[in-house]
Amino acid sequence: MKTKINKEKSRKVKKEFKMTFLPFETSIEVPSGNSILDAVNKANLPLKTTCGGKGTCGDCVVQIMSGNYQSKPSTALSDQLQSQKYALACRTEVLDDLIVQIPQFQELSIKSIIDSKFFEEQKDLISGFYEVDPPVKKIDLELSPPTLEDNYSDLKRLELKLRKRFALDNLNCEYSVLKKLAHVVRENNGKISIVLFTSDKYKTIIDVIPQSAEKRIYGIACDIGTSTVALHLVDLQSGKILSSCSSFNQQIKCGEDVISRINYAQRPERLQELHDLAVGTINHLIHKAADSAGVSSSDIYYTSFSGNTTMTHLFLNLEPRFIREEPYVPTLNQVPTVLSRDMGLNINHEGRTVCAASVGSYVGGDITAGLLCTPILRDSEKISLFIDAGTNGELVVGNKDWLMTCACSAGPAFEGTGIKCGMPASEGAIEGIRIHDGKLDYKAIDDTKPKGLCGSGLIDLLAELFIHGYVDRRGKFSMKKAKKKIVETEEGKGFLIEQGKHSFWGKELVITENDISHLIRTKGAVYSACSVLLKGAGLSLDKIDSFYVAGGFGQHLKVENAIRIGLLPDVDRSKFHYLGNSSLIGAYLILLSNKNKDFVNEITDKITYIELNTEPTYMNEYTGALFLPHTEMDLFPSVKKLFSSITDE
């Protein structure tokens, strides 16, 4: 009898529970008694806590999508949020199979990342490269019915028609087209459309479909960022963007920067995992974009990607190891056109994929694509400087005739990563701040309660704190002035931006000295790279006609404040153009025109790369830039003037 009872008991008291974490779709089994935080850690997911699981910091907030759970009370989470099934991972015991959303990595609100209005405003910048002439085209044909006298085969009839009517000759034809040709031709009485793919090397018929005025063909332009992935669904006939989506790159759970991902990918099954995560992220977004535009994914025939060299390699499932091993030789920079299905993309079976060419291991396709958003490639008189402060910092200077580039390890601070209250430019992110009469005014994206600060908000905040004397030139709090606003956090002193009761998560929003130090190192890396690059090119700042700034700051970067903290050089403000996600715009321009792809390929052959690690002056320049705005105040005359006028007050 004893045995029986034990058996029943074990049946009733389930010892293992299945935890599924969104948006990663990672599942793990954990024993009962574990907290959700234990499970998160076992699943190796990037949910960080400041208090170490004491239930005080509120960083580990999650939302329970299904399953029963029991949370211990905590002041770090409001009753309202608790009623919406939010819970602190560290205070919640696993008692059931659970599906748990990690809001930090929830899908991004699109309009902040990709704003069509913003894109329209940039159109004059990129107009030289904007043309709707994609390599995939739909061609309508009418084949006359065969007779005993005119009994050419179906394929021959098609070829003759294309030769006669469109002067198209010497075409390849995909097997899948041969397979369906006879039926499509006969069922539609010869009224068919072909989908033709033209590369620089050959032309291939990739589909044959019934002719219909409504039937359109589509493409995807996608920026694969280390942190976020963003894409447009594009009508390949009109060039119109129909819908856009963005989300975190799911690879984030395997490491936040390219180096940690390369390390993670050392084992073959982990390379495959990273590839699958990237493609999973992309497929999810394609599905969403197609859905929202009412488009069938099988009508998507062409995709264009831009990403840094590591992201491109991981997307292509190519070994990234040699990117970081001397002499830093990737498998490829210029990427041959590949079959989308070989990458695992859920689009038409015969869809093609192109990638923006990289310059080398540390200047990737995101930069070359981004250059298409500037006149740098077509203007042979004026000199432009392109600055992309994404997860890495990359700079390009030059014009149509010559180009120089360098890359620096800036880190993703301006994308919100590694900053206590940092976040991407998504719903709830503070994107702008002013200090006025000792009071702090801010604006959050979508006008919700603030969740954190995105890049433009952090730049504003740091500039305002500095100009108004709350922070000194070394980035330390000036206690005399800031005292009232300083709170203690688990990471030391923090300047209070918003009280918990007014913030979305019910937590205080603060910036710590650590955060400021992080931001200063990032801006210092970018600024010093700029100095070294210009010196390498033998140019002074006044020789640069235009500055193009790209990055994930959010759409409302205030150039004035970026100069005040020493991120951008102190020159005439009208010379600056903020591009936003230029990598995505570049991918879009490449999608619509093979000429642009070729343009980008050519860049990689003619650009000169300066390796900062072996450049003896870089370290000095960098050290000098670790002040606000710089050790040498004279480099920032307008800031010096403003600073002295304010501190004189």
Place this chain on the structure above:
Amino acid sequence: MKTKINKEKSRKVKKEFKMTFLPFETSIEVPSGNSILDAVNKANLPLKTTCGGKGTCGDCVVQIMSGNYQSKPSTALSDQLQSQKYALACRTEVLDDLIVQIPQFQELSIKSIIDSKFFEEQKDLISGFYEVDPPVKKIDLELSPPTLEDNYSDLKRLELKLRKRFALDNLNCEYSVLKKLAHVVRENNGKISIVLFTSDKYKTIIDVIPQSAEKRIYGIACDIGTSTVALHLVDLQSGKILSSCSSFNQQIKCGEDVISRINYAQRPERLQELHDLAVGTINHLIHKAADSAGVSSSDIYYTSFSGNTTMTHLFLNLEPRFIREEPYVPTLNQVPTVLSRDMGLNINHEGRTVCAASVGSYVGGDITAGLLCTPILRDSEKISLFIDAGTNGELVVGNKDWLMTCACSAGPAFEGTGIKCGMPASEGAIEGIRIHDGKLDYKAIDDTKPKGLCGSGLIDLLAELFIHGYVDRRGKFSMKKAKKKIVETEEGKGFLIEQGKHSFWGKELVITENDISHLIRTKGAVYSACSVLLKGAGLSLDKIDSFYVAGGFGQHLKVENAIRIGLLPDVDRSKFHYLGNSSLIGAYLILLSNKNKDFVNEITDKITYIELNTEPTYMNEYTGALFLPHTEMDLFPSVKKLFSSITDE
């Protein structure tokens, strides 16, 4: 208790048995009590019996490869064969799971079908087309190791080397090559080989492998006949044939001729089945050929196929229906290069497949490939006539400047099909017969006991019977002369060729009047097609400089006897050249040279096709040819002379 016993009973007395038939690898479940013949019929396999299952004709002999069985005694099968586990399907009850070989369709002995010596003898004929310049080549390269100063990507290093060293530019590169490039280059210190595929449209790197002098690349040349499939494994570097194989086309179970296969393929799953059967046959032969030559199938990169239009469509898994529906328009005649893996071929993942172009629905790639074995395509003075009497009869007349062709429904009688004791030119087939002093001498292939007669044996037999007066000009037995040799069969009177005790199967070998009538219809179809074709071309026989005869007769076709029965015209014997399986030789020539493929493609554009079905004179010609050798004896002066001299005796 009753229930329990019943259960045990049902466990012990198995009611269904699994029957597997070789070489088809078809399996079927049948209830106990069924005979093997019942199972064969249920499986829809082409095992024919003359006596209708009475155990007397011995046609339904099978060999039991595994499983227990119980046969009723029969005089139609010798004790010796019974001891070798041969059994009559109609007399054997299924009592176990059985694996049963059907010897009729067992693998063919290769040397009779494909004789290298025979092929060598033909080399002077085809020398104009023989060149070793296949479109797939292995190129050895050495990439110098990258340095910080010379840090081009792996792909770029490869491209630069190919450009500099081999003037190869603008290459495609398969994704699978990109995937392994970094490792192959590094693991071999830059000493690599690439496999390059060159089509008329572009060049593609299809593999990258460690450099090794021993490593060679291979190809397959294959003739897909309606009845039999034959192939060569070829060293693509030397052009040497390393091994050869042949077997029945497994599609035979779905119908013996192209029309019945087209009918069978009406349903999509049956088209797939026919495709799978063709590819299954081919894969089996590839495996065997590779095995016997000690070659890994992954080193096979290129395959070339020739077959009639229906076989080509079924191999490519293309709907064959429209081939036989007016206006007889196939999906294609000229076949684009396809990926071998898309066809399901078990060779290198990036292997390519080409097919000889068809002229139209009834003159296929077997004919155009076969023309490469003649000087017809390169001689602009002499006129040649090409006759292929395979399952269908196809004829081509002309020279380099003009070509005319026609096709007739000859039927596969000369391949042994439909003839009581007919068989392919394989082990045990009587390939030659003489009647001398009223006695019959014969020779069987491989000098075994005779199993049946192949084409050349049937032609000899018919000619000898006719010339010696055993058979009259209508193909009927002359009872006065033949009486002693005539035996009664279930299909009427038969002329005894060999007694059962001397034959392999223990059955009498006979030829019936039905068989003779069948052979006369076949030879009549070919001869009358020849007449109509020549009239269409405005030529008399004496204008033809050479006659090239192809077909599955076996390798010892006696032209003299073929003329005596009226299959071939009565002209100077030295004008005849017997080619054997010219389709296979053509496939081999195409494998080794794209020029030959292009040659064959060009034929299809310039050849004139005469449709015999709509040709008013054809029926008259055909009727006239249904005599031995012909109604008009004057068309065969040498036969007339011989005939009168013998009958005068």
